[in-house]
Amino acid sequence: AIRSKPAAHERVIATPITQAEDWLVAAPALFKERPAPQHVSELKDWPCIANSHFNNPCSWQFDHIEQPVQIHSPLQVNDYQLIRNLALAGAGIARLPSYLLGDDLAQQKLVRLLPAAKSTRHELYLVYPPLTPQPAKVRVMIAFLREWFAQPVPNSVKD
Secondary structure (H helix, E strand, O other): OEEOOOOOOOOOEEEEEEEEOEEEEEOHHHHOOOOOOOOHHHHHHOEEEEEOOOOOOOEEOOOOOOOOEEOEEEEEEOOHHHHHHHHHOOOOEEEEEHHHOHHHHHOOOOEEEOOOOOOOOEEEEEEEOOOOOOOHHHHHHHHHHHHHHHOOOOOOEOO
8 A cells, every 4th residue: 555654553564755845736728717826825816626535635735835825726735646637627726746746747748736735745655464474566666666656747837
């Protein structure tokens, strides 16, 4: 399993595989009638897609800003893939983990907004049973995931 928290049980191994960071993204079509926001304080003037899984989904915290930014969110869902699909459809600005955005940014289906608006990085863990010797398929999966998460994500920014 891939988890955002260390293993809750001592009978499994939790190996860190990457540090995740959320980025603000949107479909370019969202900015056809007016320019993209230039500061996080402008997010309140745009439709945003909130993750209802979080404690306060309409309050986005960024590292360089003391106070959370309040957003307007006509849509609140708790699934990253659905949030991504809604952003691709032009439903609003989304806050998504950078590792999910590589292809969409490279193909310019989404653009990154406000790159200085950084979220707190959090560790992702690969969790698996402590078998000795470790089966080859588990070793291969661990190696694959480490390599996949180590690939750079395009840093496409809306000008």
